[in-house]
Amino acid sequence: xGLAVFVGCAFIAFGPAxxxxxxxxxxxxxRIIILVAGxxxxxxxxxxxxxxxxxxxxxxxxxxxxxxxxxxxFGAAVSVLLQExxxxxxxxxxxxxxxxxxxxxxxxxxxxxxQQMAYVSGLAFGLISGAFSGVNILTDSLGPGIVGIxxxxxxxxxxxxxxxxxxVLLHTFWGVIFFDACERGKWLAGMGVVVxxxxxxxxxxxxxxxxxxxxxxxxLTAGTAAWAFxxxxxxxxxxxxxxxxxQKIDDRVVVYSALQAPSED
Amino acid sequence: MAExxxxxxxxxxxxxxxxxxxxxxxxxxxxRRVVEGVDQELNGQPPSARPSQRLxxxxxxxxxxxxxxxxxxxxxTETVGQRALNSxxxxxxxxxVIIVMTLLLVVLYKYRCYKxxxxxxxxxxxxxxxxxxxxxxxxxxxxxxxxxxxxxxxLIIWNFGVVGMICIHWKGxxxxxxxxxxxxxxxxxxxxxxxxxxxxxxxxxxxxSVYDLVAVLCPKGPLRMLVETAQERNEPxxxxxxxxxxxxxxxxxxxxxxxxxxxxxxxxxTPESQAAPSQxxxxxxxxxxxxxxxxxxxxxxxxxxxSEETRRQVQEMPSARPPAIxxxxxxxxxxxxxxxxxxxxxxxxxxxxxxxxxxxxxxxxCFVAILIGLCLTLLLLxxxxxxxxxxxxxxxxxxxxxxxxDNLVRPFMDQLALHQFYI
Numbered sequence: 001x002g003l004a005v006f007v008g009c010a011f012i013a014f015g016p017a018x019x020x021x022x023x024x025x026x027x028x029x030x031r032i033i034i035l036v037a038g039x040x041x042x043x044x045x046x047x048x049x050x051x052x053x054x055x056x057x058x059x060x061x062x063x064x065x066x067x068x069x070x071x072x073x074f075g076a077a078v079s080v081l082l083q084e085x086x087x088x089x090x091x092x093x094x095x096x097x098x099x100x101x102x103x104x105x106x107x108x109x110x111x112x113x114x115q116q117m118a119y120v121s122g123l124a125f126g127l128i129s130g131a132f133s134g135v136n137i138l139t140d141s142l143g144p145g146i147v148g149i150x151x152x153x154x155x156x157x158x159x160x161x162x163x164x165x166x167x168v169l170l171h172t173f174w175g176v177i178f179f180d181a182c183e184r185g186k187w188l189a190g191m192g193v194v195v196x197x198x199x200x201x202x203x204x205x206x207x208x209x210x211x212x213x214x215x216x217x218x219x220l221t222a223g224t225a226a227w228a229f230x231x232x233x234x235x236x237x238x239x240x241x242x243x244x245x246x247q248k249i250d251d252r253v254v255v256y257s258a259l260q261a262p263s264e265d
Numbered sequence: 266m267a268e269x270x271x272x273x274x275x276x277x278x279x280x281x282x283x284x285x286x287x288x289x290x291x292x293x294x295x296x297r298r299v300v301e302g303v304d305q306e307l308n309g310q311p312p313s314a315r316p317s318q319r320l321x322x323x324x325x326x327x328x329x330x331x332x333x334x335x336x337x338x339x340x341x342t343e344t345v346g347q348r349a350l351n352s353x354x355x356x357x358x359x360x361x362v363i364i365v366m367t368l369l370l371v372v373l374y375k376y377r378c379y380k381x382x383x384x385x386x387x388x389x390x391x392x393x394x395x396x397x398x399x400x401x402x403x404x405x406x407x408x409x410x411x412x413x414x415x416x417x418x419x420l421i422i423w424n425f426g427v428v429g430m431i432c433i434h435w436k437g438x439x440x441x442x443x444x445x446x447x448x449x450x451x452x453x454x455x456x457x458x459x460x461x462x463x464x465x466x467x468x469x470x471x472x473x474s475v476y477d478l479v480a481v482l483c484p485k486g487p488l489r490m491l492v493e494t495a496q497e498r499n500e501p502x503x504x505x506x507x508x509x510x511x512x513x514x515x516x517x518x519x520x521x522x523x524x525x526x527x528x529x530x531x532x533x534x535t536p537e538s539q540a541a542p543s544q545x546x547x548x549x550x551x552x553x554x555x556x557x558x559x560x561x562x563x564x565x566x567x568x569x570x571x572s573e574e575t576r577r578q579v580q581e582m583p584s585a586r587p588p589a590i591x592x593x594x595x596x597x598x599x600x601x602x603x604x605x606x607x608x609x610x611x612x613x614x615x616x617x618x619x620x621x622x623x624x625x626x627x628x629x630x631c632f633v634a635i636l637i638g639l640c641l642t643l644l645l646l647x648x649x650x651x652x653x654x655x656x657x658x659x660x661x662x663x664x665x666x667x668x669x670x671d672n673l674v675r676p677f678m679d680q681l682a683l684h685q686f687y688i
Binding site for chain 1: 624625626629630633634636637640666669670672673674676677678679680681682684685686687688
């Protein structure tokens with residue numbers, strides 16, 4: 001506990017997300033607005049999901065622990081399905097906004113493409129989901145205490161941080177894949193995203209047994225990353241080109257040499 | 266006897282220790298409960314040596330008295346009904362004060378009593394920048410147990426305040442002006458958060474968004490009359506009341522008037538006369554281009570003198586730079602938001618973080634709700650192109666999300682986090 005754990009876990013959980021945000025989203029105000037809109041959609045979905053759970057708890061027998069945990073699992077499943085439904089609603093809204101932006105722009109093209117919007121929306125879902133899951137735990141890690149004193153795992157904070165990071169990245173990838181699937185009518189890919197989300201959530205139910213929850217979730221993250229990369233148009237060749245830094249010859253070089261010609265006369 | 270004295274002193278010291286221990290552990294607990302620096306339940310009673318506590322409670326009573334005038338009905342009553350009634354009455358008093366002040370401001374503006382308005386604005390920003398920031402710094406130092414002498418404090422507050430007055434009421438870099446406006450809104454919001462009782466605060470937020478809707482949209486609404494009168498007279502509204510997101514570029518570079526000057530959109534000083542063609546303006550200051558340099562240049566490159574036409578042509582060539590902004594465009598690009606809106610947004614988020622038991626989830630939810638409300642309001646602004654109230658949509662979303670998150674989402678999320686389930 002203490003500052004070291006807090007800083008370490010905070011950077012593990014939110015480091016990639018904030019790097020992505022600072023480098024890609026913060027530079028463009030339109031993307032920031034799309035980010036906030038995505039967060040809003042996730043919030044509404046979680047609100048409805050927790051309403052369902054709350055109603056279930058009020059109507060059920062409070063004293064029955066297995067019923068309560070069953071209700072919790074049911075509530076989590078409903079929440080996952082609602083999140084995906086709201087991701088679809090977000091897709092619909094952004095598509096309409098894309099058309100609106102294209103119509104008011106000067107050259108008829110919208111300043112942001114649907115793929116970029118998909119990425120930003122996924123990042124939005126990831127950030128707000130990670131924040132809601134992780135920030136309370138992080139603030140508790142700042143204070144005094146002993147972890148796992150009642151027999152729970154002493155690795156609670158660091159595993160929570162890793163799970164949060166995985167979830168943030170997964171949401172980003174799911175956003176890209178889902179929007180592409182909706183755009184091209186690939187319903188199988190869309191269902192794949194929903195199933196993948198349910199599987200991830202189910203894996204976290206195995207939680208204190210970290211070999212079966214954390215490792216498969218990271219494998220799933222890596223797989224989803226590759227899937228999203230290929231959906232966005234990447235391939236092994238583009239990856240190679242990126243790493244060997246081969247770039248096209250810049251056209252502006254030609255213009256510059258044309259300008260130089262008169263002074264040599 | 267010396268030994269006895271030493272013993273007595275030793276006893277006193279050891280007695281002192283348990284007290285400080287208790288104070289320190291209280292401080293730890295207090296610190297976790299104190300969010301945003303102030304918490305109304307604790308009411309500014311930090312752990313410190315006992316003699317000074319009596320002084321502080323006197324100061325707090327004085328400070329509480331200042332807002333007690335506006336909210337005289339207490340909220341710690343026995344029945345819920347009584348509490349509701351008291352908070353409704355408090356809110357009614359606060360709102361009527363705000364309405365009266367707004368009407369007074371509009372009447373003064375209509376009858377061109379500019380001096381009175383300027384004096385009023387200057388006094389209120391003086392109060393905010395000096396007095397309230399002094400109180401806030403005092404609270405911060407008390408909470409974190411930082412020792413500070415009055416001389417350093419006076420120097421800090423003086424510099425902060427004077428630069429603030431200059432930036433807000435005269436000229437200053439845009440970002441510094443924006444920063445100061447945000448800081449005074451935050452200070453005002455902190456005062457509201459600390460001294461308004463809980464139910465009163467929520468009711469005031471709800472009622473003031475309704476009032477904002479009425480005041481800005483109804484034809485006889487005071488704020489609408491203020492905006493229309495300002496537009497008729499073609500004057501910007503007072504700098505101390507509005508947050509603006511851009512500066513105004515007065516003049517295009519290719520025009521006859523020489524320089525394109527940047528001027529803050531809000532300084533209502535009389536616009537400087539835009540005469541003087543370029544050649545004569547360059548007379549006394551040739552910018553280091555001496556006459557023999559110019560002669561040499563003319564020999565090598567031929568006579569080159571840019572005139573307006575050539576400059577205009579160069580400007581019109583497609584280039585990577587965005588084209589120079591026309592003056593009427595820039596007014597449309599920038600957005601102006603009233604400081605009252607900032608204050609009430611901050612009150613909402615601050616109250617959410619101070620009084621909610623859901624800690625960060627509720628604060629985050631309210632934050633996102635307010636941002637979305639603002640985005641929607643800006644969208645409506647782009648569609649309707651006239652002054653719109655910024656409070657109703659944001660505050661409605663904020664309130665809905667606050668109560669929903671605090672009562673529904675928080676227990677759900679807590680249960681999930683307890684078992685380390687993720688959704």
